[in-house]
Amino acid sequence: MSPLLDWLVENEPSFRKTRLPSLYSDLTVQKSTNPEGYAANVTAWASALTRASLAGQLPLEQRLILQTSDDLLSALASAQYGRPSGLGSVLDDCMRQGKMVDLHDFLASEKSIYSRSWIPSPWAVLRWSLRQVGIVGTGSYEVNGHLRKGSLVLVPALEEVWKHVQRLRDRSAQGLTDRIMSRETFLKELNDLIEGTLSDQDVAVLLRYLSRDKQALAYEETTIKFKAPTSTAPEPITHEDRSIATLKTLISNLTLQIANLNTRIATLQARAQTSVKTGNKTSALSTLRSKKLAEQSLTSRTDTLHQLEQVYAKLEAAADQVEIVAAMQASAGALKTLNNKVGGVERVEDVLDTLREEMGKTDEVSGVIAEPLDSNAVLDEGEVNDELESMEREERNKREALQRAEMERKDAEEAEATRRRLGELDGVDQAARSKEQSADSVEQELSRSIEKMQKLNLDGRQQPQAAEGVS
Structure with missing residues (x-):
């Protein structure tokens, strides 16, 4: 195959x-x-x-x-x-x-x-x-x-790469400067994620897909800007966005150069020490000169990096302030619109006065409805009290009757239980007396049997004696 x-x-x-x-x-x-x-x-x-x-x-x-x-x-x-x-x-x-x-x-x-x-x-x-x-x-x-x-x-390949782009977008913060990067940086980080290299045509297709079909970013030849989390569509790229992307690229490149210079200085230092040990003075001097130049370049690039980082920090703060002010401005506009709908303090007071007046009218109507239809009717409070006492008395009689019935039921249950216990005791006494009577009859029968045996013995001894006298 x-x-x-x-x-x-x-x-x-x-x-x-x-x-x-x-x-x-x-x-x-x-x-x-x-x-x-x-x-x-x-x-x-x-x-x-x-x-x-x-x-x-x-x-x-x-x-x-x-x-x-x-x-x-x-x-x-x-x-x-x-x-x-x-x-x-x-x-x-x-x-x-x-x-x-x-x-x-x-x-x-x-x-x-x-x-x-x-x-x-x-x-x-x-x-x-x-x-x-x-x-x-x-x-x-x-x-x-x-x-x-x-x-x-x-x-399907575009949809698979889109998953990696989402991870690339989501792993950074969502501030303006975090959402902007150079095209070079974007491709480098994406290639690391997909473990491959996209061709120029691949990149053109991918950016078109992300911008048109996924509405995830806006892009130009050198700058890429992801959509804000609260936006429905990507924002156009501005001159400030291009400056931020360029600055981030410079910082990234300088960081890499500084790392390479540190590695080169360490290598030159080890090479110079080796030359000194072997006595090769010329090589040692040449290596030390190269090391010195590398250290000067490192110092220059480090200073430049610090300056760029300070500028980037200022840009980041300014971008955050722009977003904050924009949010505050939008909030102020919304609040103004709502206050206009309210109509001011005087309108609110008029509404409250009207509300109080209408509530008073409602109370008056309720009072009129609650009045008896026959204005001449006089309520006899004594009759009401008598009826209440009669109802209370009837309720007490019902409760007392229930209590008496309950007591009688309990007394009947206790009497029945007592009768059952007494019956059980009588049965036990009769059984005991029967046992005693049986024992007495056995003893009497035994006594009679002994007397009979004694009598038989006496009769047997008397009969031989009588025979001897006859002979």
């Missing part, structure tokens, strides 16, 4: 070896015989091309733009399956779905690629189909097994 195909098999889940026969089959035929399989293969190819482009694995190392030609087919060729058939049809479908956009159209359009008007109309889709069968023009990327040369912007 080609190096590109080896990379896809290893890194792209949809390019398992078991799927290669289907992916490399004639997709133009598969489109009509197996639409579901064709759709799955289109998705797999779109994902594979996007991932390979972001990783810099395509023939032209552009991260966000796919260059189409037979070179791409050759790079994807397999020793076993040959070149992918019908890849041009895949690109056509990706363009219809908005996953890929012609580079010229992408840069020239003022409308977002996500707007409804960007989606091809039914007539545009028909014309595209007619191109594919050779009736109208040659707009299709499928040309008799070859790929038409062109440049396609990979929208």
